[in-house]
Amino acid sequence: MLKTPHWEMMIVWYFFLGGIAGGAYFTAAVADAFGTARDRAVARIGYLVALPLVVICGALLIADLGVPMRFLNMLGTFKFWDPMSIGAWALGVFGLFTFASALLSFSPSPPAVAWRRKIGLVGIFFGFFLASYTGVLISNTALPFWSEGRLMGALFLASGASTGMATIALILFLTGGAGGEGWRKVKQADRYAIGFELCVLALFLVLLGSAAAPLLGGRLAVLFWGGLVVVGLAVPLALELVAHRTAALGAVSAVLVLVGGFVLRYVVVMSIQT
């Protein structure tokens, strides 16, 4: 009989917040490098969201260890083929990038902006890594539901990007930046990401085949269909498509995307627990 690792709520939160951190940083860096000067608010919010989330992520991972004081043992080894090993390294490196980017986002001086853009473009790599490696990590275990579909990492990445964008949109809304150019662009990018995530999810379920049973027929099936597919993906996408000019509805859809992102991590992690 296979055993489950008893990764529970702390890991659910880690997967969720790590995805947001990676996605928000990526969105910020793209806004910084490819957007206009008016998109700076998006970039700044993204960088400033990523930093504290990465710190929380690190704390969650350490707290979940059997012997938290030994967390540094992860950094005494480097196994490039092992998601857990490079994941620990990547979290640390990404932390440095978010720190530098967040710091530089306070300076409007041209050299600072130029540096921030360069750092952001490299940091995207680590942000994406943080958002997706958790999926690759659990899909390389002996547990069939986690390991039979090849798209867990791709799915987590799409969800991470989408929830990162939703977080930025929500903060824009709360700080009175809704309706502006940056808002419209973030919402447009999130529409693409949600649509893509739906496609990846469908393909993922097909690839899983009978191994999807814990998800589709288990005790969390209702949460999966209701919380993720309907509330977390279909409804926000529909809201975005029919009413994306209404700021309040845009904010509602952002909240729903975040709910969906959390439900995704929750059902994936918790449905294998015995």
Place this chain on the structure above:
Amino acid sequence: MARTLAMFTDTSLCIGCRACQVACKQWNELGAEAPEWTGTYQNHAHFTDQTFRLVRFVEEPKPSGDLAWLLMSDVCKHCAQAGCLEACPTGAIYRTEFGTVDINQDVCNGCRYCVASCPFGVVHFDDGSGTARKCTFCNDRIHNGLGPACAKACPTDSIQFGFRDELVAKAGKRVETLKGMGFKEAQLYGADTGGFLGGLNAFFLLLSKPSTYNLPEHPRLPQRNVVVDSLLSIGSALVVGLGAIVSFRSRGKGDGDA
């Protein structure tokens, strides 16, 4: 590397006395646990952090309507390609010069990735120590010229310890003998180094198909898909990235860029 050592568990000789289970507990100073009622003499249902050897009592319905009573002393397989070892991010899980797999309890930080990565469900998390634990192949004993405690205690030689190549040759002959005696399904599990997981350094002789003993027919290395999964994630990143770039370049062109 020294010559590979192995344990050969010949289930056809097991009488279910559980001396191996007790000897393992005593030598490794494993704690007592509350008994678990499994419906058979088997106790516990699975390996735990305090049970590294476990005698399984299996009842197999026969075509005649009778039950075959199959006994099997199960243990960590010490795989040549070990999922737990590949998964370990601290280097706590290591391969000894004898080819066995051990967990350094002073290095393990209890991340539990190995627990999910064992194709046989052997590794178990110990809440007390906060570390992962499993059979050590009596690492202290084999480094002092002694065989594992379970093999030493076995009164019927169902558990044999020795050099792997010699044990495999012996096991092959034993299968032939058993087949000649009418045990048509007698087979080795994990003896072939060209077979699954590069061969098991604790391999078995079974009297029925592996699934009867709740063993996977074709265990696979969990880490076999890291490259594919990573490439698909990169593909996902490119699509999402492209969507964002298109979005941020789409409007506001010519607004000037400070």
